[in-house]
Amino acid sequence: xxxxxxxxxxxxxxxxxxxxxxxxxxxxxxxxxxxxxxxxxxxxxxxxxxxxxxxxxxxxxxxxxxxxxxxxxxxxxxxxxxxxxxxxxxxxxxxxxxxxxxxxxxxxxxxxxxxxxxxxxxxxxxxxxxxxxxxxxxxxxxxxxxxxxxxxxxxxxxxxxxxxxxxxxxxxxxxxxxxxxxxxxxxxxxxxxxxxxxxxxxxxxxxxxxxxxxxxxxxxxxxxxx
Numbered sequence: 001x002x003x004x005x006x007x008x009x010x011x012x013x014x015x016x017x018x019x020x021x022x023x024x025x026x027x028x029x030x031x032x033x034x035x036x037x038x039x040x041x042x043x044x045x046x047x048x049x050x051x052x053x054x055x056x057x058x059x060x061x062x063x064x065x066x067x068x069x070x071x072x073x074x075x076x077x078x079x080x081x082x083x084x085x086x087x088x089x090x091x092x093x094x095x096x097x098x099x100x101x102x103x104x105x106x107x108x109x110x111x112x113x114x115x116x117x118x119x120x121x122x123x124x125x126x127x128x129x130x131x132x133x134x135x136x137x138x139x140x141x142x143x144x145x146x147x148x149x150x151x152x153x154x155x156x157x158x159x160x161x162x163x164x165x166x167x168x169x170x171x172x173x174x175x176x177x178x179x180x181x182x183x184x185x186x187x188x189x190x191x192x193x194x195x196x197x198x199x200x201x202x203x204x205x206x207x208x209x210x211x212x213x214x215x216x217x218x219x220x221x222x223x224x225x226x
Contacts, residue, residue: 031049080107156216
């Protein structure tokens with residue numbers, strides 16, 4: 001069985017992803033700050049671990065426990081994300097720091113600590129946003145979030161370049177509007193055309209096949225721009 005690690009699994013796209021991978025006979029490692037919703041599923045192929053992705057100490061402790069159960073990682077999906085919706089004039093240094101700690105710094109640290117587990121053809125997928133792509137429509141209040149996703153897109157390119165000789169693949173999926181709790185929190189009352197399950201199903205298929213065609217790419221996944 002192949003091993004997949006997914007972050008941010010307690011709700012939304014991550015929650016749907018663990019169910020899809022479980023159904024398709026993967027060993028699923030679910031990393032989240034809230035494991036109850038995952039444990040309640042009682043899925044045979046899913047093991048959940050607490051992690052605060054914004055804390056280097058928490059990442060280290062979690063991976064130490066994880067190392068007892070797996071020796072390799074075939075797929076890593078960095079789905080955890082933080083979003084603050086505030087006018088820029090009211091967005092503090094601490095606000096920016098908290099968003100970047102999850103969306104960039106913690107994500108990079110998780111990848112760095114997992115490097116010994118990646119093998120030839122391992123596929124790392126970073127979940128980004130259309131808002132992090134230059135030239136796309138932007139929305140007031142999302143300066144910290146969208147700029148962090150722009151940084152993530154460039155980080156993906158750099159990692160693909162650094163590890164191309166190892167044949168470890170890194171790609172970013174820049175999502176548009178998906179009907180999740182995070183979307184509702186950012187845009188109350190907005191209704192997206194894509195459900196969390198539909199997007200999770202797309203990400204699942206891309207995780208299996210996308211590294212055959214792409215490496216170091218930021219791929220827009222949207223017909224609209226939220």
